[in-house]
Amino acid sequence: MHSLASGTPKNVAPVVKIVVIDTLNAALHFCVSLELVWAFAPDARLTMNPIQLFDPASSTYTYLLFDADSREAQIIDPVDEQLERDLAVLREYGLKLVLVVETHAHADHVTSASLLVEHTGALTAAPEACGIRTAALQLQDGAELHFGRQQLRALHTPGHTAGSMCYLWASGGRRHVFTGDTLLINGCGRTDFQSGSAAALYRSLTQVLWALPDETVVWPGHDYEGRRHSTIGAEKRNNPRIAGKSQAEFQSLMNGLNLPKPARIDEAVPANLRSGVRHDADGAALMAVRPASGYAGNITPQLAWSWVQSGEAMLVDVRSDAEREWVGFVPGAVGLAWKQWPGMVPNPDFDRKLLDAVPSDKKVLMLCRSGVRSIAAARRGTELGLEAYNVLEGFEGDPDEQAQRGRRGGWRYHGLPWRQG
Numbered sequence: 004m005h006s007l008a009s010g011t012p013k014n015v016a017p018v019v020k021i022v023v024i025d026t027l028n029a030a031l032h033f034c035v036s037l038e039l040v041w042a043f044a045p046d047a048r049l050t051m052n053p054i055q056l057f058d059p060a061s062s063t064y065t066y067l068l069f070d071a072d073s074r075e076a077q078i079i080d081p082v083d084e085q086l087e088r089d090l091a092v093l094r095e096y097g098l099k100l101v102l103v104v105e106t107h108a109h110a111d112h113v114t115s116a117s118l119l120v121e122h123t124g125a126l127t128a129a130p131e132a133c134g135i136r137t138a139a140l141q142l143q144d145g146a147e148l149h150f151g152r153q154q155l156r157a158l159h160t161p162g163h164t165a166g167s168m169c170y171l172w173a174s175g176g177r178r179h180v181f182t183g184d185t186l187l188i189n190g191c192g193r194t195d196f197q198s199g200s201a202a203a204l205y206r207s208l209t210q211v212l213w214a215l216p217d218e219t220v221v222w223p224g225h226d227y228e229g230r231r232h233s234t235i236g237a238e239k240r241n242n243p244r245i246a247g248k249s250q251a252e253f254q255s256l257m258n259g260l261n262l263p264k265p266a267r268i269d270e271a272v273p274a275n276l277r278s279g280v281r282h283d284a285d286g287a288a289l290m291a292v293r294p295a296s297g298y299a300g301n302i303t304p305q306l307a308w309s310w311v312q313s314g315e316a317m318l319v320d321v322r323s324d325a326e327r328e329w330v331g332f333v334p335g336a337v338g339l340a341w342k343q344w345p346g347m348v349p350n351p352d353f354d355r356k357l358l359d360a361v362p363s364d365k366k367v368l369m370l371c372r373s374g375v376r377s378i379a380a381a382r383r384g385t386e387l388g389l390e391a392y393n394v395l396e397g398f399e400g401d402p403d404e405q406a407q408r409g410r411r412g413g414w415r416y417h418g419l420p421w422r423q424g
């Protein structure tokens with residue numbers, strides 16, 4: 004569990020405390036619930052800005068900024084694994100997300116930009132020089148990003164990456180700068196990969212960011228020690244990487260850091276260059292055989308149908324005769340029950356009928372109701388010397404929350420051919 008409050012450093016106290024309960028499903032890494040605790044008057048949420056959110060796995064800060072009148076909002080550097088949390092915050096605050104903005108193509112986590120676009124209809128924006136071709140708005144230095152009567156201004160600050168940008172925002176009588184990985188609290192982004200340059204970063208820090216008024220609030224892209232914000236003045240004076248250093252000293256410090264590369268860089272950078280669109284979004288995974296033990300593999304209903312159409316495989320429907328009759332059947336499939344209704348007793352003729360039905364040069368694809376019986380049937384087919392596969396999801400898929408089948412995957416759900424009666 005982690006808690007985050009938001010507000011400027013001068014706030015008397017965090018007006019609203021957001022407690023995010025991460026009930027991590029180990030396999031899916033989903034943040035499933037969000038609880039908002041009002042420390043003061045509920046109305047306080049209408050003025051709290053920016054909202055600072057944290058992803059503990061990558062120590063990434065995400066910022067949600069909004070215009071209090073129109074409720075239009077922008078989000079900076081959202082993280083894919085926090086999608087549900089971010090959508091819940093948008094709903095809770097009654098915000099309409101209009102823009103998803105990146106400071107750069109991240110190397111340590113995957114952006115949720117494309118997912119947020121799907122859920123909210125927002126546009127994506129990214130620095131042009133980052134090469135994120137999927138972003139709707141390609142930003143150049145000085146670009147203005149509007150939400151309601153508010154605006155962010157893009158500052159090109161190359162160094163951590165060649166395209167990196169910071170975003171300036173004036174709100175509540177203060178200036179704020181969202182620095183991504185260009186400037187961190189008591190630190191700065193590394194410059195040893197992804198078109199990084201210590202010389203460029205020195206110029207961005209000393210000539211672009213240090214030119215901002217000292218009291219400008221610094222909102223970093225990460226913090227690995229729980230610090231939430233700083234100011235330009237404090238960083239100018241105290242940041243050990245750069246304060247009082249010449250360009251040569253800074254470059255030699257940066258070039259000697261020898262940091263291990265981010266654990267997820269190989270996955271994250273290609274995904275982030277496409278706004279976080281999954282690398283298998285072209286459907287490659289749909290048409291790939293997934294490994295299994297005791298039979299040739301697991302396949303999707305879509306791959307099964309394409310193999311049936313090309314003539315390389317025979318589909319064997321191992322549901323009971325009653326299921327095929329009442330629920331529906333696939334034209335051309337061999338009906339051969341693994342177990343028979345009533346009582347679901349094993350079919351004593353299964354082996355013989357299977358060998359009669361399937362030519363030895365064809366693959367055999369086992370289909371049942373939800374993809375469980377068909378595993379046993381695929382194993383048996385393999386023992387009998389056939390190249391046998393299990394069709395995932397079965398004819399009807401798994402039951403949904405109302406115990407209804409047919410709405411959560413399955414042959415019928417995917418629109419593949421079937422008949423009834």
Ligand SMILES: N[C@@H](CCC(=O)N[C@@H](CS)C(=O)NCC(=O)O)C(=O)O
Nearest residue numbers: 110111184190191192193264265266
């Ligand atoms: N241990 C982290 C490393 C994260 C990392 O290298 N972060 C980059 C930003 S993408 C950085 O510049 N860090 C600055 C620093 O560590 O000083 C991981 O594996 O993800």
Ligand SMILES: [Fe+2]
Nearest residue numbers: 109110184192
């Ligand atoms: Fe980064």
